[in-house]
Every structure is written in C-alpha cells, then in structure tokens.
Amino acid sequence: MRLVMKFGGTSVGDEKSIANVVKIIKESRDAGNEIAVVVSAMTRVTDQLIATAEEVINCKQKPALDAFIASLRSRHMKVLEAVAPDYMDEIGEYLDSRFMKLSNILLAVHNLRELTPRSRDYIISFGERLSAPIISAALRQGGILSSYMSGCDAGILTDGVHNGATALPESYPRIQARVGALLTEQVPVVMGYMGCSADGAVTTLGRSGSDYSGAIIGAGIDADEILIWTDVDGVMTTDPRLIPEARVINSISFLEMMEMSYFGAKVIHPRALVPAMQKNIPVRVKNTFNPMHPGTVVIREPHADKRVVKAISLIKNGCLIKISGAIMAGRPGVAGEIFTALAETGVNVMLISQGSSEMTISLIITEEQLDAALTALADVKRRGVIREFDFDRDVAVVSVVGAGMAGTYGTLSRIFHGLGVGGINVMMLSQGSEVNVSFVVKEADGVKAVRAIHEEYHLEAEEQA
C-alpha cells in the first residue's frame, strides 16, 4: 500500500514520542508499504514563534531574541542528540543555519517595526523547518533511507493567501513527481503547514494546517490511505478532555467528520477532508502512543451504525450578534448586504439563524473577530439597511452530528429533552446540514450541554452494527 503518515506536534514533541514515530514507520515499511511522512512543529513551537513575531514589532528596546533562540535551539538539539546521535554534525549544522536565519528575520522585523503577512508566514513556518530534519535523521539512525523537504519543494503550490492558503490542483502532478517518485527507495519527510505561491512566497495553511498538508500530499501521490497520527485513539464521540467517558468511533463519513471538525473537533482539520474526499482516499486517525488500536476510519460510506447521533462538538469563545429590523427594511437583499459587509472585513460567520416574526437575524462569530464585525455592522446601520444590533460575548456552539438524524423522527425533541433535564437554556438553533444540528448556549453551560446529549444518547456505549 502507498501511505501518507502525518504526525502532529504532540507526536514529535520529544525524544520518546519520536522513538514511537520511528517504530511505527519502520514496522509499516517492513510490512511492504511505501510511506511519505508529513510532520508538524514540536508541540508549542508554532505558538512561541507567533508570540515572538508579534512581540518584536512592539518592543521598544532590543528584544530578548538571543534567549528565545537559545531555548529553541537547546530543545531541538537535545532531541536530535537523543534520536539521531550519528547525525549531530550534519543535521546540527543545518539547524544552526535555520536558527541564524530566524534570528536575522526577527531582528529585521524589530528594526523595521513591520511584520507583513509574508514575513509573518515565513517566520511561523520555522517550527516545521526544524522538526522535519530531526525526524528524517531519526529514521536514518533507525536504518531507513530518508530525506526532508519543505512543503514548497514537495510541490505544494498555493493561491497565495497568507495564514490560510489553499493548495491549487496543479500541485498534484508536482507532488507525484517530487515525492511519489522517491517512495520505492526511501521515506521522504515533508514539512507540514506550508506551501508556496506562484511567486515563491511561503504561505502557511492556517493553524493546525499540517493535517491539510498530509491530505494534499496523499492526493498528490494517489495514496491508498492517509493516516493522521495523534495523541488519542481515534475520533471520539466528543472531546475526551471535556467528557472522559467519550468513546472511539470505528468509522465515520467524510460529511459527518467535516461537520465535527468545522464545529471544533480539533482531531482533524476540516480542510484536510477536502482533498481526501475529492480523491476518495480513506483517512485514518490513530494514536502514536497506542498504535495497536485500530483507530477511526473516515470514508465515503461508513458501515451501518444504528445510532442516530454519532458525536458532539463544542466551540467556546463565541459571540452571538443579533441584528434587528433587517427584514422590516422591506428591501430585497438585506441579508446579502450584511454578509457582504462582514466578509469584506474578513469576518467568518459560523452559524446563522433568521427569525421572521421578530425580524431578526442572529449570527455567531469568534470573539477575536467581534471588533471587525461591529465596525462592519455599524457601517451597514449607517446606510439604513438595519435598525439595530446587539451582541453577547460568552456563548458556546454545541454541534450534534450523525447521518441518521436526517430520517429520524423526534431527534430535536430528544436533544431538547436532554438539555431540559440538564436545565440548559438554548439561545439559538440552526440546522446546518442533513447531518448536523447546532445550537448556542451560554459559555458556562457548554460542557454541561455536551454531557447532557452524550448521556441522552448513551454515546459511551459500544456501537451496534
């Protein structure tokens, strides 16, 4: 089989985890598989790079860059020494050249007091630039022929949108030629999270975008399966950090998984499902720290599952915006004007609901985008399109997912029964698709609401075919 294995930050965060990664790849390779590897930055490194880039433009004195680079260097060199002692000189030298480059760019940002989207993307791609050579060296240390390459060198060509780029279909033949062609001989390690625009600028794929890199590489090399290796046994009925009784789902459809990820299930990035779905490549989520567990397979048609509700996702830090007088304006296209104004300021609307009798439109955005949304709506109001708007900060979106909901009578009443028992008030409801119902509650009620529905549907119980 031809496989892509994507290892997330938690799977490459220290020497012990990397030893597991090498073991997993070696066993699969020994079983006769061809493998392309995609890696994320070590845990927390991308966060640190983002924080430092934003700090250096604002700090008045010379920033403490030396200390930052020294701590990053010490973490990476320590891991390199543990997992690939024979490659300390070769890879150590390469890493040092990266640290020098990173330090120079951060200093330039500080001196110019300017952080363009282009330079920011370049800086935040360094986590993967540092981790991939180490993983590749660890494979060589384990007797596996390997090389490392950037997302750009692997052939990922993007639309050029910084901090959220999309791969263009022209990438696929390039990936086949640059990555696919190597697979009989070796295990290439591709730096996740990045690609390049046509003019050669590094463009990152959005936070947690290495899953998307894995799927792009998978589509490019016509993989038989894309494996997402992480720190849980698979896709679970809800985030196990919130509800410890959450259980692994054996198989789930692309559409169901897309809804779960879009509404907060961090385990797979929603964009990663697009290339996989287009090429009908199964995506399997597995645990680097428990590789014997079969994990979850995401496929077009999962095996029959009697359960109506399969999973529940939660997004915290939402804002509910209520716009009134929209419909009363009596002119067609009011909703269009509202959403165009929001889109033009870059606001992403997660959920929409329109109440005709109260002449209101309610929508949910993330808290970070509240200021931008309020500015856009103030402008719409000035133009007389809407009468008033108001917002509520502390809300959470709970999303209930399951393909069986579409044809099952009484699903909503059962969900509301669960919420009623838990004494939870629903502020807004939206049926986004055939496989998803989402509703909004006070942030403080979010986990309680997830628990209430999890219990109402006994999601902790084993699946029945």
Ligand SMILES: Nc1ncnc2c1ncn2[C@@H]1O[C@H](COP(=O)(O)OP(=O)(O)O)[C@@H](O)[C@H]1O
């Ligand atoms: N429904 C879910 N199933 C499994 N994990 C989930 C779910 N929802 C949220 N998660 C969280 O996603 C985490 C894995 O994603 P992430 O931290 O991005 O891993 P990685 O570093 O491997 O990319 C898990 O530790 C888990 O807490």
Ligand SMILES: N[C@@H](CC(=O)OP(=O)(O)O)C(=O)O
């Ligand atoms: N390192 C990037 C990309 C990524 O996908 O990371 P992870 O696989 O650890 O979520 C980020 O933190 O956003």
